[in-house]
Amino acid sequence: MSDHRIAPVVPVPVSVPVPAHEPPYYAVVFTSVRTDGEGGYGATAQRMGELVKEIPGFLGEDSARAPGGLSITVAYFRDLAGIEQWRDHAEHRAAKAHGRAHWYERYALHIARVEHSSGFEREAASDRPVG
């Protein structure tokens, strides 16, 4: 695939999921239920969404929130080094600590190595295995 040291330059529209990449790469799955308090969550989430793009090997992320309150964010990285760099990022660490103190009722985090991937686009009208 492309040089994984360079973050994507072209912004992806909200309605297009991060495409399947050639394995191996990593998915960071973050599922959460929020508290009733907003308290700056939106601004911080937006800021984190910008910062993570600067991490080497970041491949993109998708987020969705169900009416019942469950949120899922999946961020993709080329390798564990990028995930560790993001985990240790000072501003991200502060945001996570604030989140545990104020925003999250509960969450689960799963860091996973993608071994198989595939994609489908209506125009192509076929399932396209990537790896």
Place this chain on the structure above:
Amino acid sequence: MSDHRIAPVVPVPVSVPVPAHEPPYYAVVFTSVRTDGEGGYGATAQRMGELVKEIPGFLGEDSARAPGGLSITVAYFRDLAGIEQWRDHAEHRAAKAHGRAHWYERYALHIARVEHSSGFEREAASDRPVG
């Protein structure tokens, strides 16, 4: 963890994400954008959500759909054998074919081996590493 041959018996409320399990286990991340047509999607999705519970090693799944139309479903399995059994399930195969023909504008599928996981609950008020 628990005997992975037994599907969960207690239904989990919608607002509680699938908890972190002890690695290794697998996450199947399915991100999609739907077409305008409904055409039985809801009933089929519900049926699939019931059927997958019968797969040995199924650990649970979370779904969320963003206002913009992006849907994320993450299903967790103890091992690849369960994922393959679900992939090859006749009724599931038929539903996927119908989905490509009618329901999905595009999708990406990522099958990933979870190597690290952690969870947080407000009552405990601490990040709890699982593995």
